[in-house]
Amino acid sequence: MKKNLKVISWNINSIRIRLEQLKKISEELDPDIICLQETKCENDKFPLAPIQDLGYKYVAHKGQASYNGVAIISRVKFKKIIEKDFCDKNDCRYIGAEFDFGTKNKSLKLHNFYVPAGGDEPDTVINPKFKHKLDFLDEMHRHLKDQIANGQYHIIVGDMNIAPHENDVWSHKQLVNVVSHTDIERSKISEIINQQNFCDILRYFANEDEKVYSWWSYRNRDWKKSNRGRRLDHIWVTENLLKYYIEHQIFQIARDFERPSDHVPISASFHLGHIA
């Protein structure tokens, strides 16, 4: 039996045009569970068979035409799928899954988010998308607070569309008024992380002055040369999972795939053989 559990989070920006890349990632990184965002695919058009052929027998997908959409594909059997609509929009930005965890009625819950990008203007009065983003964060905080009971284990992943730390962006000074790095967003997401005692894996294991990115805009001639990245994708875990932590990875080479997503996959591995 495999001893480790590897979880990936990836904003795939259309699951249908990037199936080959998903295959490559599954082969090279060998993840047990992949959480996807921006599948941009209605449920009845979801490429279920090709994904199950990759070895991911258990699939939870919540999608819509054109926009958004989240999926959890897994080698590990779900105990339960968690569904919730945020901001009464029915817009497919969250899906969760519960797994059996050892004995004594314990479980591991995985929460996969696609937080609204929030538009261009960081002003809730003139920009309803920014208001939606902030409202979503408030509701996300309440949901996670409700979900987290004593003795349970949680992994929260996704495209949070916020780079909280000064070194989660290429220039704190130049981006401080740019949506994804404004004070209000950074403080709201930090509150979620800190009040629930989550460990923000990619930042926790980085040096304070280390730049950490998971996204590079399409709008650069040479993403690698300009390296104007942001850390929009996150993996958080409850404190009780830290002792199982093995390693994490930002799969930066995926940004050089042919026709890449603007986000790259991030992964974290844990000694959790008892659930896999």
Added chain:
DNA sequence: ATGGTTGTTTAACAA
């Protein structure tokens, strides 16, 4: 310099 590119669905929208 206020641009630039990509994906979905069909000229506009969201990112």
